[in-house]
Amino acid sequence: MPMYQPSKRDGLVGFEGGHILDLDTAVKNGVLGEVAVGGFGGGVGEKLDLKKMIEELNLPEVPPVFICPISLEPMQDPVTLCTGQTYERSNILKWFSLGHYTCPTTMQELWDDTVTPNRTLNHLIYTWFSQKYLQMKKRSEDAQGRATELLNTLKKAKGQVRIQALKELHQVVKDHATARKSVVDEGGVVLLSALLGPFTSYAVGSEVIATLVNLTLDSESKTNLMQPGKVSSIVDILNEGSIETKVNCVRLIEKLIEEKDFEVEILSSHSLLVALIRLVRDKRHPNGHLSGLGLLKSICLHHQVRNLIVRIGAIPQLMELLSGLSPDSLELALFILDVLSSVPEGRQALKDCSYTVPIMVKLLMRVSESCTEYALSILWSVCKLSPDECPLIAVDAGLAAKLLLVIQSGCSPTLKQRAAELLKLCSLNYSDTIFISKCKLTRTIQ
Numbered sequence: 126m127p128m129y130q131p132s133k134r135d136g137l138v139g140f141e142g143g144h145i146l147d148l149d150t151a152v153k154n155g156v157l158g159e160v161a162v163g164g165f166g167g168g169v170g171e172k173l174d175l176k177k178m179i180e181e182l183n184l185p186e187v188p189p190v191f192i193c194p195i196s197l198e199p200m201q202d203p204v205t206l207c208t209g210q211t212y213e214r215s216n217i218l219k220w221f222s223l224g225h226y227t228c229p230t231t232m233q234e235l236w237d238d239t240v241t242p243n244r245t246l247n248h249l250i251y252t253w254f255s256q257k258y259l260q261m262k263k264r265s266e267d268a269q270g271r272a273t274e275l276l277n278t279l280k281k282a283k284g285q286v287r288i289q290a291l292k293e294l295h296q297v298v299k300d301h302a303t304a305r306k307s308v309v310d311e312g313g314v315v316l317l318s319a320l321l322g323p324f325t326s327y328a329v330g331s332e333v334i335a336t337l338v339n340l341t342l343d344s345e346s347k348t349n350l351m352q353p354g355k356v357s358s359i360v361d362i363l364n365e366g367s368i369e370t371k372v373n374c375v376r377l378i379e380k381l382i383e384e385k386d387f388e389v390e391i392l393s394s395h396s397l398l399v400a401l402i403r404l405v406r407d408k409r410h411p412n413g414h415l416s417g418l419g420l421l422k423s424i425c426l427h428h429q430v431r432n433l434i435v436r437i438g439a440i441p442q443l444m445e446l447l448s449g450l451s452p453d454s455l456e457l458a459l460f461i462l463d464v465l466s467s468v469p470e471g472r473q474a475l476k477d478c479s480y481t482v483p484i485m486v487k488l489l490m491r492v493s494e495s496c497t498e499y500a501l502s503i504l505w506s507v508c509k510l511s512p513d514e515c516p517l518i519a520v521d522a523g524l525a526a527k528l529l530l531v532i533q534s535g536c537s538p539t540l541k542q543r544a545a546e547l548l549k550l551c552s553l554n555y556s557d558t559i560f561i562s563k564c565k566l567t568r569t570i571q
Contacts, residue, residue, distance in 0.1 A: 291332035
């Protein structure tokens with residue numbers, strides 16, 4: 126039977142006798158591009174480990190001819206079947222061990238179960254990854270050296286030169302792990318932190334913050350950044366920055382409040398809370414919602430700040446946003462509203478919003494179990510606060526039927542118990558016959 130011969134397609138390397146054509150053909154057909162065909166990786170003496178190179182590079186795009194059709198991962202030990210198709214050795218042997226005696230790609234029956242090492246393809250893969258790996262290493266070394274140079278420049282630079290150095294340092298640190306390590310090891314965090322203060326310009330502060338959020342900050346560095354003057358500078362930049370800068374400010378503050386010695390008084394900044402609400406409400410930049418709500422959630426965990434959050438009007442503003450939020454953002458917003466309902470001012474503010482009850486009823490069993498839990502908790506808070514008014518509104522909005530759905534669902538026992546308690550509270554305003562009629566599912570389905 127003649128050997129199966131795949132044809133060239135998509136400009137990739139063809140096969141001949143079960144083997145990839147030589148490297149010159151590979152270059153010509155665009156698999157390698159411009160690459161020295163002689164010794165691998167430009168003549169480096171030490172042999173690099175192919176598996177390590179593949180893992181560390183983690184490239185989003187690899188020539189299709191290098192990919193095993195079974196695992197869709199780059200091959201390290203390619204072998205070719207009698208059909209001319211090539212696979213990673215371990216993958217095709219596993220295929221055979223499952224009792225398959227066909228070619229996975231063509232589904233042809235195999236007339237010979239021999240697997241032949243595809244040494245040409247193996248060399249091609251090794252050469253390509255070696256080149257990419259050595260280029261990456263060189264860029265990393267160059268970035269590390271450049272980061273050191275920029276730190277030295279910042280020690281003496283002022284004005285526009287300082288801003289330009291900060292911009293470049295931000296980019297280098299963002300792109301290269303070796304540069305991040307170099308900046309930390311050489312005292313760059315202290316140097317950058319010193320540039321934040323009451324008189325820091327936006328141009329300088331935004332670049333400093335953008336760089337700091339990409340670095341590993343130790344306890345001492347965080348304590349240094351928590352000085353009132355520096356925090357005030359970060360909050361000012363949060364208020365006036367671009368969306369990218371605002372998100373960076375939020376990320377930096379989140380890093381600071383992770384510190385065990387964090388002073389909660391920092392969160393009691395009216396300016397900080399207002400800036401976060403503005404970020405969350407900015408409909409031009411929906412990507413700021415998740416970031417702002419995430420920090421607001423962390424702040425809400427501190428009981429001392431909850432009344433202040435309520436006083437700046439956070440509850441009605443968050444309520445207005447609920448219908449347009451993504452599921453992740455919606456869950457955060459409901460968590461915040463639920464936490465705020467734990468204080469008297471928060472419960473009253475929720476009750477005073479005319480759309481609180483209808484919206485919470487609508488959200489039950491609509492998004493996730495967590496969202497149902499928070500909405501149910503909020504409903505319980507406002508109905509307990511005003512048992513003669515809110516339960517009537519809730520039942521008219523279809524709450525009774527929704528609560529029965531919760532009780533009959535696969536939700537947690539705690540959630541079912543809360544639903545049963547709320548159902549009992551709502552029933553107190555009706556006769557048995559009328560309340561049973563309110564439990565019909567018609568309104569809920571509509």
